[in-house]
Amino acid sequence: MVPVPQLTRAEVAQAARNPLLFVADRWTPSSRTVRRAVLSAVVMAVAIVVTGGAVRLTGSGLGCPTWPKCTDESLTTTSAMGLHGVIEFGNRMLTYVLCAAVGWAIVAARAAKPWRRGVTRIGWAQFWVVMGNAVLGGIVVLVGLNPYTVAAHFLLSTALITLAVLMYHRLGEGDGAPKPLVGKAVSQLTWLLVVAAGLLVAVGTVVTGAGRHAGDSSDVHRIPLDWKLISQLHADLAWIVVALSVALWFVLKAVDAPAVPRRRAGQLFLVLMAQGVIGYVQYFLDTPEILVGLHMLGSCLVWIAVVRVLLAQRERPADTAGVPAPAEPRQEHAPAV
Template sequence: MPNMPNPMQLIADRWQPSARWVQRAALACVVMAVVIVVTGGAVRLTQSGLGCPTWPTCTEDSLTPTPAMGINGVIEFTNRMLTYVLCAVIGVTIIAARARAPRRRSLTRLGWAQFWIVMGNAVVGGITVLTGLNPYIVSAHFLLSTALLTVAVLMWQRSREGDEAPRELVVRPVRQLAGVLVAATALLIVIGTVVTGAGKHAGDASKNVRRIPLDWHEITQLHVDFVYIVIGLTVALWFTLRAVKAPAVPRRTVAELFAVLMLQGVIGYVQYFNDSPEFVVGTHMFGSCLVWIAVLRVLLSLRERGEAPAVPSPSAGHEALGAGQPAAASNR
């Protein structure tokens, strides 16, 4: 019995996306990862976390929300449906990365990593509903979304560069300082989820929703302290890059991070001194995504891997055939 053709190979034989097409698809994954974070926040801030009281269906008897569930059911169900949109975007990106020649396994692996993170987070989202919005599970749900954003940004960056061995643009102590900045920002985000878990926006109007048993003002102060640490590290890194005469790109990305941090700080203070209004909290969640993207771009700007490989020319293909290589094997 002949071997069944690989569907991915069949697509690659008939469609050759450009490098820009793959880059835009990877960027679309980044955008959708941010959208999922923001819409997930909207579910909590509109008290729609239990708009669909069970999972994977919306109710025990219905896959979709019923009219009696009102707007909360619609909001929660819409957020669930966005997961399918996200999977579709990731799927198209995987196919585009696989179809492009020369084949780059690093891109397809990052695409599949996104897919499996989404699948895992969908299960965590279901557990969130089934546990009545347990704040620790809610925090894990958000952090997995941040992990998805991390892989999406990495794939976007890799789609714009080559596969050469990384060439460091700065000396090791500077890279270590950047690593400390990334770690401090990660802790800042984790503490932010604790602030959310201890705060007033539980995700449902019911008084029975469990909260993290910490003083909200104290944990918020710790969050603010880490904001100052991250800002200090950012400023230190910028001056260090100037001192070692680093290339312009790393210095520019650090300056962009500083600008995002300043904007996020203003939003945070408005949120704190106005008793956390829903719209401002949602904006702050969007800002946290921008901060994390900016931090990752700083880290990735400290090395280069050459230019993205070009599509082989027809003459190169004829030369390969002349050397005795079967045409069908050229993309395997």
Template sequence: MPNTLNPLELIARRWQPSARFVRGAALATVVMAVLIVVTGGAVRLTESGLGCPTWPRCTADSLAPTAEMGVHGVIEFGNRLLTYVLCAFVGLAIVAARSRAPWRHSLTRLGWYQFWLIAANGIVGGITVLTGLNPYIVSAHFLLSTALLTVATVMWHRSREGDGPARGLAPRPVRQLAWLLVGATGVLTVLGTVVTGAGPHAGDANRVHRIPIDWEKITQLHVDFVFLVLGLSVALWFVLRAVGAPAAPRARTRDLLVVLVAQGAIGYVQYFTGLPELVVGAHMLGSCLVWIAVLRVALSLREHPELPAAGEAPGEPEAPEQQAPVPAGV
């Protein structure tokens, strides 16, 4: 009995997307992951978190919002529908990665990781509604969205590389500093969710449970980590220049500094103007851009070369990694 081909295999036999198409599909998942965060923030900032008061239906009797629910129901339901658009883009990225010859298993796996993260976050989003916008569940909902953005960014970066063994582009201590920066930014993001959970924008006009912590004190701790991340970024930029690192990591670090300064300015504006909704929304967008930028810095400090084509003799083995010399006068 002949083997039955799965649908992805059938598509791969009939469609060979270009490398550029695969990169574009991966980038689209990054854009959609950012958009789902920003629109989720709009749901909270417009007090539409319970616009659809139940889940998975919008009301007990209707899948979609009714006229009586007004604009809040439309906003909440629109955010739910956007999840399906996100799934479509992720599905396209999976199919494109699977159909590209030769098949890059690593890219396909990253696409499936995104799919399962979307599914998990959909369930957490439902729990968020059923628990009346419990701030701890809301924080978990945002952090899962950040995890999705992480995997999407890695897939986008990997789509422009090969599948050969990774090799560092800077000495190990420099790469470790970059990952320390990623860790500090991750803590900063978690603290941001606590600030949100304790702050005034609860997501619904009615009284919603908040995290029982002094909002101004946790905000100050959040600001302290902003300065830590900024300091680590400046230090990394100087170190990369000192060790003569390639242009790409230096450019990524410069981009990160620009985004951090802009995000810090937005943060101060929102704090001293009483947290206006539009500025808070811009700050949420900025948090996504900071996370993307810091991941790109760390990922740019190593590369995966292309594997030799079938039947092609492999190149000379790589020389052991050595400490890059410090240019004189730096």
């Protein structure tokens, strides 16, 4: 049996005062460990969206009819609530797994040597978005799956995915000032693509809010818009995003841009094509649940691809990649009055 190390009173006080610094002083993870920790946060950010979609598509949105408890008397689901209760409560529990993944990413980034303050801050930003989305998820239940709150819930999850991808990308950069790899015109075209993709995702939530998958077997309020009309708008925006991605790829090739931005633009086009096929098939088949779920996964992958295209158009020097972790202040002498 490995003996448990005994901590001194000063070490216990340090751990209570700043647990992250306490861990960082005693553990240095490898770069691979840090990347895996941050990647786990990306994977869980996508997984929580997909499983949240499964809750809605199985009609389990009110499987636990209240929040934060599952019922007024029980914190967990009961046998009387059936499969819907299990699915809804399971999704709630998955939030703790997401918190653990984000927390692991924060700890690994903080303990890495040299310490990169900016990377750790992105991890904390993820943590607070998770907390905010958990509260918003509770509000969604309390207001009976109001479609506007459901849309906000999805958009905040998209913000979480953005931060997770940004944190993962920052691990491969230094901390110097960003330097563009493309000209101003290409950068403007890329930002136009980002805005169009953002509108595509936002309108997609309206399609969901006006569609037939209300998230519960009972009568749930829907957004009072013509579903076919808003679906057509969504499809038009999708074609605009596809056209912009193709234009960007050709422009990057024409200006002889570095290989990474061109490769990311090509990857985005392929993801968009796959997502478009799923979107049209689900529309003509009257939105079967399995295809809607795949389309939600595709939405996450499209947005990740768009963010990666944007981030690939800059570089940061690695010679200023880290800053030393601050030493614990000594208390040898009382400060002068």
